[in-house]
Amino acid sequence: MAAPTTDHIGRSAAARTVPSLSGKVRVVAKIRNSTDSEVLPGKKAPAPWISVNKPNGDASDRVKVTLGEQSASSRECYEIGYCYQENEGNEEMFRREVQFLLPEVFNGRSVTVVACGARGSGKTHVIQGTEGDLGLAALSMAEILRISEESNKFVAVSCYEILQEHAYDLLEPKSQEVSVLKDGQGRVQLKGLSCVQVKSLYEFHKLYRRQSRTVRKANQKITHSFPPRSTKGLILYISSQADKLASAPVGKINFVELAGYEDAKRKSDVGNFGENAQINKSIHAFIKVAYSLHANEIHVPYRESKLSRMLEDSLGGKSSILILTCLNPFSCQDSMNMLKLASRCSQSNTITTKIVVDSARKTDSTARSKVFASHRSRLPGSASSMRKQPTPSHFPIHGKKSSGNASALKARELFADKGHEKPNKVNASATVSRTESSLPEEASSFIGLNTGISAQEEEASSLELENTPASLENALASLEVRVSMELTEENKHVDMITPATTALPVVDEGTRDSECQSLDKENDISLANKNESPPISLRLQEISNNLKQLYNSTPKQLYTSTPLRTVMPSSNDLPLQDQFTTASVEPLTPECNVKVNKNLDIASFCSPWEKLNRSNCGVKNSLVQEYLNFFNTANKEDLKKLKGIGEKRATYIMEFRDESPFMDLDELKDVVGLSAKQIKDMVSKDVLGGLFH
Numbered sequence: 001m002a003a004p005t006t007d008h009i010g011r012s013a014a015a016r017t018v019p020s021l022s023g024k025v026r027v028v029a030k031i032r033n034s035t036d037s038e039v040l041p042g043k044k045a046p047a048p049w050i051s052v053n054k055p056n057g058d059a060s061d062r063v064k065v066t067l068g069e070q071s072a073s074s075r076e077c078y079e080i081g082y083c084y085q086e087n088e089g090n091e092e093m094f095r096r097e098v099q100f101l102l103p104e105v106f107n108g109r110s111v112t113v114v115a116c117g118a119r120g121s122g123k124t125h126v127i128q129g130t131e132g133d134l135g136l137a138a139l140s141m142a143e144i145l146r147i148s149e150e151s152n153k154f155v156a157v158s159c160y161e162i163l164q165e166h167a168y169d170l171l172e173p174k175s176q177e178v179s180v181l182k183d184g185q186g187r188v189q190l191k192g193l194s195c196v197q198v199k200s201l202y203e204f205h206k207l208y209r210r211q212s213r214t215v216r217k218a219n220q221k222i223t224h225s226f227p228p229r230s231t232k233g234l235i236l237y238i239s240s241q242a243d244k245l246a247s248a249p250v251g252k253i254n255f256v257e258l259a260g261y262e263d264a265k266r267k268s269d270v271g272n273f274g275e276n277a278q279i280n281k282s283i284h285a286f287i288k289v290a291y292s293l294h295a296n297e298i299h300v301p302y303r304e305s306k307l308s309r310m311l312e313d314s315l316g317g318k319s320s321i322l323i324l325t326c327l328n329p330f331s332c333q334d335s336m337n338m339l340k341l342a343s344r345c346s347q348s349n350t351i352t353t354k355i356v357v358d359s360a361r362k363t364d365s366t367a368r369s370k371v372f373a374s375h376r377s378r379l380p381g382s383a384s385s386m387r388k389q390p391t392p393s394h395f396p397i398h399g400k401k402s403s404g405n406a407s408a409l410k411a412r413e414l415f416a417d418k419g420h421e422k423p424n425k426v427n428a429s430a431t432v433s434r435t436e437s438s439l440p441e442e443a444s445s446f447i448g449l450n451t452g453i454s455a456q457e458e459e460a461s462s463l464e465l466e467n468t469p470a471s472l473e474n475a476l477a478s479l480e481v482r483v484s485m486e487l488t489e490e491n492k493h494v495d496m497i498t499p500a501t502t503a504l505p506v507v508d509e510g511t512r513d514s515e516c517q518s519l520d521k522e523n524d525i526s527l528a529n530k531n532e533s534p535p536i537s538l539r540l541q542e543i544s545n546n547l548k549q550l551y552n553s554t555p556k557q558l559y560t561s562t563p564l565r566t567v568m569p570s571s572n573d574l575p576l577q578d579q580f581t582t583a584s585v586e587p588l589t590p591e592c593n594v595k596v597n598k599n600l601d602i603a604s605f606c607s608p609w610e611k612l613n614r615s616n617c618g619v620k621n622s623l624v625q626e627y628l629n630f631f632n633t634a635n636k637e638d639l640k641k642l643k644g645i646g647e648k649r650a651t652y653i654m655e656f657r658d659e660s661p662f663m664d665l666d667e668l669k670d671v672v673g674l675s676a677k678q679i680k681d682m683v684s685k686d687v688l689g690g691l692f693h
């Protein structure tokens with residue numbers, strides 16, 4: 001297949017570079033070609049629903065992929081490594097994504113190529129290909145055989161299929177499943193999986209075709225009225241010893257076709273609820289693993305799916321993961337969901353993946369960074385992990401946000417319905433948004449990023465303020481207005497005001513250094529130029545005084561019902577500069593004000609159901625966590641009390657949580673098959689006391 005002369009973003013093939021090896025996980029997409037049955041002669045082609053654009057000023061190949069009908073009010077946009085269009089075939093993909101990694105496999109590196117996507121999105125075509133259009137696996141094998149001849153290495157293959165979390169050998173089909181063991185050196189050994197040495201491309205094709213036929217046979221054995229969907233994998237081993245092909249390879253390359261993603265709650269003609277739920281759960285589990293590896297997390301949840309257990313030693317350590325998201329050329333919600341999931345796992349701290357392109361909400365479309373709720377707080381260097389540290393902050397309202405956990409943020413996100421915002425509520429964070437939207441775009445994003453204030457947290461902040469006495473709330477809001485105005489005038493100084501955020505990795509070090517220098521200069525200038533605006537320290541002192549007045553004028557008991565506790569110096573006689581220490585307005589984790597009657601038998605209200613009902617006072621901070629706890633511990637009868645959960649779903653929940661507890665509300669959506677609206681209704685109705693039938 002001839003490579004196109006220019007790609008969709010206007011660069012010649014020569015100008016395109018191979019991606020660097022530095023990133024652990026690379027996510028790209030491929031828009032499947034239309035099939036003959038989809039483009040019938042005389043039939044009008046539907047309007048394109050995918051558009052690919054280059055982010056402004058980005059020299060890399062990264063692209064923004066926007067999904068959704070042009071006319072739709074809400075479209076979604078994700079930033080990924082690259083998007084191959086219909087005219088860019090398997091060869092082009094191989095050349096740019098895989099070929100350069102293969103010599104590394106001979107040096108001990110492991111490579112995993114995972115094709116994911118909705119059903120019928122072209123996963124098999126990309127990995128297995130056809131006779132006329134070889135897939136990535138065959139193209140790689142040809143190259144591997146060539147290098148192995150030069151380097152006197154041996155090449156072998158294994159093929160497997162994972163059905164309902166059970167793995168089966170496809171080259172030597174046996175009744176017993178493949179089990180995952182570890183040897184003395186911690187290497188994964190797949191017991192029961194055969195490994196066949198391959199010396200030519202012809203031999204490989206013969207084997208690979210055989211495995212396709214075996215799939216059908218294996219499927220028929222377990223069959224219902226339709227063939228169950230499965231994940232298929234191919235392992236190519238490079239070994240220096242003919243007798244240790246699979247047990248001690250030099251390097252491995254895995255090709256995986258994940259089972260097609262399908263919304264679990266949708267009635268399907270080819271899958272049942274349980275199967276869809278199981279498949280989505282394992283897709284989620286794999287994406288979580290990739291995300292954790294990419295984010296360098298200490299704990300990688302390999303154990304959550306059979307696939308990740310099998311691939312454990314090919315994913316960790318010195319390895320590269322390529323996630324190839326196949327997209328249907330015609331509107332497909334499942335494709336959208338899959339891209340959304342996949343784009344998360346290559347999300348670096350500097351990249352925003354999801355941008356809701358919604359005409360109704362464009363005005364406040366502060367870029368939101370969305371990561372797994374369960375991971376958010378652990379993301380090294382992330383805004384939330386930074387805020388967890390007891391770092392000084394001069395913005396008391398935002399300081400409180402630091403104590404919010406990831407699930408609480410998720411809960412607030414659920415509650416946040418901008419269309420129904422209370423009009424008379426004094427919303428300090430909204431002040432920041434308004435101020436930001438009046439700023440030039442650059443300045444606005446600068447503030448948003450460097451203060452670490454995400455839109456979610458702004459919403460969270462406004463929620464926290466709901467319980468705040470009006471006077472205090474107004475006073476704080478007006479103080480916030482002042483702060484915002486200061487930011488508007490001198491937004492760059494924010495970086496200096498909030499030392500806690502200077503470590504946020506949103507700007508690379510070089511840029512940050514030069515910015516800091518220029519900020520220092522600006523500050524020096526403002527200090528020197530006494531006729532103009534006063535130096536920043538004086539402004540901070542002014543804010544400190546306002547806070548202090550506020551503290552003095554507020555009855556003590558109000559603080560106890562406010563989620564924000566401001567610690568002020570006890571003496572009024574301190575010199576002004578001493579009053580404004582980092583500790584003076586340092587936000588502290590709110591104390592829990594629930595008075596527990598010691599005479600009460602605590603055990604008496606510790607059933608999961610009662611625990612859920614008792615979460616009244618801390619409901620806004622821990623609602624999601626409570627729900628997840630509930631889903632992880634409640635008995636069937638209690639589960640069935642939730643709207644949308646009947647006998648069947650309750651049984652699934654209990655089965656799934658035994659294997660791996662729920663960690664994220666998204667799992668309820670994908671595994672249990674509840675819709676986002678059902679979850680949202682469930683949560684918000686509970687707050688209003690109308691959750692149960």
Ligand SMILES: Nc1ncnc2c1ncn2[C@@H]1O[C@H](COP(=O)(O)OP(=O)(O)OP(=O)(O)O)[C@@H](O)[C@H]1O
Pocket residue numbers: 032033034035117118119120121122123124125126259260326
């Ligand atoms: N690049 C392509 N060029 C031409 N046809 C393609 C291409 N990619 C996919 N197709 C066709 O689209 C159809 C679906 O592709 P494929 O079977 O690879 O999808 P899939 O995602 O593996 O499906 P499933 O989830 O059901 O396994 C097939 O008929 C295939 O031949």
